[in-house]
Amino acid sequence: MAYDFSPSMLQTAPQHIQIAKVLHHELEKVEKIFCDQLASDLPSVNDLCRHVERYRGKMLRPSMLLLTGLAVSGEPCDGSALQPRHLQISAVVEMIHMATLVHDDILDEAHVRRRGATINTLRGNETAVMLGDYLISNAFHLCSKVGDPKINEMLGQVTNTLCEGELVQLSHRDDLSLDEATYLEIVRRKTAALVGTCCRMGARFSGASPGVENALEQFGISLGIAFQIQDDLLDLAGDPDVVGKSLGRDLATGKMTLPVILHLADEVGMERGETLRLIEARDGLGLRSRLVEGGAVGRARQRAVDLVVSAKTQLEHLPGSSSRDLLATLADAVVDRDA
Amino acid sequence: MAYDFSPSMLQTAPQHIQIAKVLHHELEKVEKIFCDQLASDLPSVNDLCRHVERYRGKMLRPSMLLLTGLAVSGEPCDGSALQPRHLQISAVVEMIHMATLVHDDILDEAHVRRRGATINTLRGNETAVMLGDYLISNAFHLCSKVGDPKINEMLGQVTNTLCEGELVQLSHRDDLSLDEATYLEIVRRKTAALVGTCCRMGARFSGASPGVENALEQFGISLGIAFQIQDDLLDLAGDPDVVGKSLGRDLATGKMTLPVILHLADEVGMERGETLRLIEARDGLGLRSRLVEGGAVGRARQRAVDLVVSAKTQLEHLPGSSSRDLLATLADAVVDRDA
Numbered sequence: 001m002a003y004d005f006s007p008s009m010l011q012t013a014p015q016h017i018q019i020a021k022v023l024h025h026e027l028e029k030v031e032k033i034f035c036d037q038l039a040s041d042l043p044s045v046n047d048l049c050r051h052v053e054r055y056r057g058k059m060l061r062p063s064m065l066l067l068t069g070l071a072v073s074g075e076p077c078d079g080s081a082l083q084p085r086h087l088q089i090s091a092v093v094e095m096i097h098m099a100t101l102v103h104d105d106i107l108d109e110a111h112v113r114r115r116g117a118t119i120n121t122l123r124g125n126e127t128a129v130m131l132g133d134y135l136i137s138n139a140f141h142l143c144s145k146v147g148d149p150k151i152n153e154m155l156g157q158v159t160n161t162l163c164e165g166e167l168v169q170l171s172h173r174d175d176l177s178l179d180e181a182t183y184l185e186i187v188r189r190k191t192a193a194l195v196g197t198c199c200r201m202g203a204r205f206s207g208a209s210p211g212v213e214n215a216l217e218q219f220g221i222s223l224g225i226a227f228q229i230q231d232d233l234l235d236l237a238g239d240p241d242v243v244g245k246s247l248g249r250d251l252a253t254g255k256m257t258l259p260v261i262l263h264l265a266d267e268v269g270m271e272r273g274e275t276l277r278l279i280e281a282r283d284g285l286g287l288r289s290r291l292v293e294g295g296a297v298g299r300a301r302q303r304a305v306d307l308v309v310s311a312k313t314q315l316e317h318l319p320g321s322s323s324r325d326l327l328a329t330l331a332d333a334v335v336d337r338d339a
Numbered sequence: 340m341a342y343d344f345s346p347s348m349l350q351t352a353p354q355h356i357q358i359a360k361v362l363h364h365e366l367e368k369v370e371k372i373f374c375d376q377l378a379s380d381l382p383s384v385n386d387l388c389r390h391v392e393r394y395r396g397k398m399l400r401p402s403m404l405l406l407t408g409l410a411v412s413g414e415p416c417d418g419s420a421l422q423p424r425h426l427q428i429s430a431v432v433e434m435i436h437m438a439t440l441v442h443d444d445i446l447d448e449a450h451v452r453r454r455g456a457t458i459n460t461l462r463g464n465e466t467a468v469m470l471g472d473y474l475i476s477n478a479f480h481l482c483s484k485v486g487d488p489k490i491n492e493m494l495g496q497v498t499n500t501l502c503e504g505e506l507v508q509l510s511h512r513d514d515l516s517l518d519e520a521t522y523l524e525i526v527r528r529k530t531a532a533l534v535g536t537c538c539r540m541g542a543r544f545s546g547a548s549p550g551v552e553n554a555l556e557q558f559g560i561s562l563g564i565a566f567q568i569q570d571d572l573l574d575l576a577g578d579p580d581v582v583g584k585s586l587g588r589d590l591a592t593g594k595m596t597l598p599v600i601l602h603l604a605d606e607v608g609m610e611r612g613e614t615l616r617l618i619e620a621r622d623g624l625g626l627r628s629r630l631v632e633g634g635a636v637g638r639a640r641q642r643a644v645d646l647v648v649s650a651k652t653q654l655e656h657l658p659g660s661s662s663r664d665l666l667a668t669l670a671d672a673v674v675d676r677d678a
Contacts, residue, residue: 044510045503103472107465126446127509129468133442133475134502140479141495149486156480163473164384170466171383 062090068202070323099135165189192224222311232257263296401429407541409662438474504528531563561650571596602635
């Protein structure tokens with residue numbers, strides 16, 4: 001399957017098109033490694049994997065890993081400065097991301113992903129559980145083929161963190177008193193840690209100094225948090241035809257999002273009671289209007305924009321290059337996207 | 340938590356008591372590594388892990404890894420011949436096994452495990468999905484700390500195989516035409532491959548020759564298949580008070596087991612129609628009587644016994660030792676158990 005310039009990407013994220021064009025050959029190689037790893041001698045397993053490959057969208061995590069690798073080397077952005085492990089570990093992190101999508105769709109009872117039916121909808125939760133496990137297992141297997149146990153250890157550490165974030169989030173389902181600090185800690189673990197590790201590994205494989213590795217991990221973490229806030233906003237107020245996946249899942253599954261948290265933090269008495277009533281009634285349209293009018297949607301969006309600005313300051317640790325510019329472009333795209 | 344001589348073990352498996360006594364100190368060390376690895380800075384995650392630790396039963400997989408290690412070295416069975424990696428990887432395989440229990444309980448819609456409520460029952464399927472993922476992730480993380488990428492690769496390979504087995508089994512749900520060969524291939528992947536790898540790694544860490552490694556892997560594979568057949572028999576005809584977990588789940592979830600397959604292979608016409616009717620009606624008691632009377636339960640049991648005999652011939656590749664004798668004892672226990 002060729003790298004997918006999907007309609008949603010063309011509609012909504014010109015920055016991604018620019019990046020995808022530059023990284024086109026590398027992302028195709030990543031995709032080949034990804035597919036080769038998942039190939040089984042069992043046709044029924046291959047059928048499921050082909051379905052999952054349809055989920056592949058912006059390839060944000062591989063793109064960040066590859067671009068940090070290129071930006072650290074400071075060379076022209078043509079892929080020649082990349083090591084084989086940049087490509088292999090890009091496939092690994094995409095596989096982990098796919099596994100989280102398959103398992104998240106069970107958690108969110110989601111029916112649509114990238115305009116297709118989710119695995120849980122098509123084949124039941126049981127198959128979705130096992131397919132996610134198959135993807136996780138293959139990610140670790142592929143990682144071990146690189147032959148550097150330190151990479152396996154970093155990856156194991158970040159997936160531990162990711163699962164912790166999901167578990168803490170589940171323990172706060174329907175917790176209307178969840179505060180912003182706890183929300184940010186959940187998001188740091190469940191979303192941002194993996195993005196940060198992508199950037200750290202991209203830098204490390206290109207021989208970055210520890211200081212540059214740290215700066216780029218921080219770039220990824222800030223961007224990952226911004227990405228999740230934007231996801232929260234799209235789930236609340238996105239256009240389902242553009243986003244291409246089930247919306248309103250956060251409210252339906254009792255997941256507190258930043259706009260809701262910011263709104264509730266400013267309300268007391270009957271005002272607050274009215275918001276809680278909308279949440280408990282799962283009244284998505286009513287809640288959306290209230291959060292827009294009260295300004296919480298705007299403030300959540302501003303938080304994401306501020307995080308992107310903060311992320312971009314970390315790029316000053318790098319020499320000027322077209323890859324560095326693309327990382328900044330990609331950072332802007334995180335909050336500009338509609339899908 | 341001390342190693343658990345549970346009532347069910349005392350009632351049903353004298354061989355396991357013998358093995359547990361000999362390996363007592365090593366299994367306690369394995370348990371400590373297991374618990375230390377799962378320790379999180381998040382109390383809610385630790386609560387869940389404490390619940391899962393209650394699932395720990397016979398520690399079959401660590402016991403096999405440790406005993407093969409001791410038997411290869413041919414030394415007195417006191418643990419002095421073991422390497423640190425024997426203990427670390429024992430904790431890893433037990434963690435993988437725990438992950439499969441947590442995810443299997445979702446697939447089987449099981450409510451009871453080791454006399455306690457399952458995670459899916461207590462906290463919902465969502466938490467069970469993520470807790471299983473947390474266990475898988477920690478297993479790979481712990482494995483990578485040993486620092487030998489070859490071990491990570493072997494482990495990733497076997498968990499790929501395990502997931503494939505589960506996925507193929509799911510694709511044959513309610514498939515009344517499933518034949519014995521396909522059944523055995525599913526079981527080889529989903530259960531036996533991990534047991535085989537335990538024995539292979541135990542032998543390898545003790546410096547076994549490739550021939551002995553292969554023989555011991557085959558020992559584990561044969562035993563793993565026998566173990567699964569015995570599990571099938573217990574799910575069909577076990578005493579729930581002794582087994583301590585939800586029974587009748589195979590029939591309820593459309594999973595074909597060896598007694599059913601053997602029985603159907605001998606029937607035609609109205610006779611077969613009556614068996615199919617019992618299966619479709621999920622009539623556990625009726626099916627159980629029919630399979631006992633028709634001899635299929637006895638024949639399935641004989642298959643398991645034959646596999647144990649075949650497994651034990653592989654032990655002839657080892658020098659005589661008390662550890663080798665204990666491996667033979669453990670093999671017998673696989674088909675003698677009632678729980």
